[in-house]
Amino acid sequence: MAFMKKYLLPILVLFLAYYYYSENEEFRPEMLRGKKVIVTGASKGIGREIAYHLAKMGAHVVVTARSKESLQKVVSHCLELGAASAHYIAGTMEDTTFAEQFVAKAGKLMGGLDMLILNHIAQTSMSPFINDISEVRKSMEVNFFSYVVLSIAALPMLKQSNGSIAVVSSMAGKIANPLIASYSASKFALDGFFSSIRKEYSVTNVNVSITLCILGLINTDTAKEAISGILEAEGAPKEECALEIIKGTALRQDQMFYDKSLLTYFLLGNPGRRILEFLTMRNYNFDKFINN
Numbered sequence: 641m642a643f644m645k646k647y648l649l650p651i652l653v654l655f656l657a658y659y660y661y662s663e664n665e666e667f668r669p670e671m672l673r674g675k676k677v678i679v680t681g682a683s684k685g686i687g688r689e690i691a692y693h694l695a696k697m698g699a700h701v702v703v704t705a706r707s708k709e710s711l712q713k714v715v716s717h718c719l720e721l722g723a724a725s726a727h728y729i730a731g732t733m734e735d736t737t738f739a740e741q742f743v744a745k746a747g748k749l750m751g752g753l754d755m756l757i758l759n760h761i762a763q764t765s766m767s768p769f770i771n772d773i774s775e776v777r778k779s780m781e782v783n784f785f786s787y788v789v790l791s792i793a794a795l796p797m798l799k800q801s802n803g804s805i806a807v808v809s810s811m812a813g814k815i816a817n818p819l820i821a822s823y824s825a826s827k828f829a830l831d832g833f834f835s836s837i838r839k840e841y842s843v844t845n846v847n848v849s850i851t852l853c854i855l856g857l858i859n860t861d862t863a864k865e866a867i868s869g870i871l872e873a874e875g876a877p878k879e880e881c882a883l884e885i886i887k888g889t890a891l892r893q894d895q896m897f898y899d900k901s902l903l904t905y906f907l908l909g910n911p912g913r914r915i916l917e918f919l920t921m922r923n924y925n926f927d928k929f930i931n932n
């Protein structure tokens with residue numbers, strides 16, 4: 641016990657220090673020049689800021705959301721900012737067929753794909769869950785299932801380019817908060833699914849990175865409206881948030897965190913999960929699944 645008390649904390653601190661400071665490659669905006677990128681949920685909020693940063697970096701972008709008028713504006717501003725090319729394809733991610741066709745069309749427009757940024761969410765409001773099953777279904781369809789469909793559709797192109805997927809999630813996909821049960825369920829689902837296939841990719845030599853983006857409260861209009869009168873908090877800036885998502889994804893990090901509080905980075909590191917995953921992986925035999 642005395643040993644544990646004396647050494648456990650320093651060991652934990654060392655582990656976390658290694659975990660957070662082992663990223664040695666530095667981000668350079670040139671990394672995105674000429675890259676072919678899809679951004680979903682890009683008609684407003686964080687997605688739109690991501691598209692603007694990419695445009696400034698000289699990337700090709702295809703943006704999507706439901707609102708055609710907003711997307712048109714985003715595309716013309718992207719061109720002003722210096723995008724190598726900018727297009728939009730409007731539609732709803734409730735429709736699986738649209739999701740699949742969208743990826744194919746976007747790939748054709750750009751002649752390939754380097755980065756898939758999954759960011760859209762169904763509209764949600766904060767309230768206690770009573771019995772609205774259709775809301776749970778819709779959250780799962782739009783916030784989770786369409787992400788799966790989009791990634792599967794994009795995988796052949798991403799394999800060719802050694803590309804990257806960004807999965808935009810939330811603190812609510814890591815910890816439980818009240819009043820957002822459906823949203824939270826869909827964000828936890830993203831972690832389970834994408835963290836699992838990331839492990840498969842690593843052993844089957846699929847060189848497509850998956851970056852799970854864990855965001856705290858961000859100052860988008862949607863978030864401000866949703867928390868008003870319920871949560872007393874100020875969101876972090878969406879412009880910086882968008883840039884950090886691009887950086888983490890370009891550096892092929894497994895996860896990136898963006899929150900106002902530094903304590904969050906420390907506490908969400910979850911060394912217990914990482915150690916257990918490492919130990920469990922050692923018991924597997926993947927020979928059956930590796931084709932040379």
Ligand SMILES: NC(=O)c1ccc[n+]([C@@H]2O[C@H](COP(=O)([O-])OP(=O)(O)OC[C@H]3O[C@@H](n4cnc5c(N)ncnc54)[C@H](OP(=O)(O)O)[C@@H]3O)[C@@H](O)[C@H]2O)c1
Nearest residue numbers: 681682683685686705706707732733760810858860862863
């Ligand atoms: N803001 C925050 O505090 C916060 C915190 C943690 C995580 N996040 C995450 O960050 C991401 C972006 O959030 P945000 O605050 O920027 O949201 P936002 O401003 O509300 O943007 C959501 C985007 O999704 C699109 N969208 C909505 N329903 C759709 C549908 N059925 N099919 C296709 N597109 C649809 C919207 O455009 P249309 O309405 O035109 O379709 C819009 O472009 C989300 O994944 C969110 O979970 C945000």
Ligand SMILES: *[C@@H]1O[C@H](CO)[C@@H](O)[C@H](O)[C@H]1NC(C)=O
Nearest residue numbers: 798799800801802803847848
């Ligand atoms: C992808 O990575 C492999 C292995 O590092 C490399 O041989 C190949 O040239 C890369 N392809 C592209 C398009 O970067």
Ligand SMILES: *[C@@H]1O[C@H](CO)[C@@H](O)[C@H](O)[C@H]1NC(C)=O
Nearest residue numbers: 801802803845846847848892
């Ligand atoms: C995977 O692709 C990236 C980007 O092209 C490259 O830097 C890296 O060396 C590749 N890794 C492997 C194991 O092929």
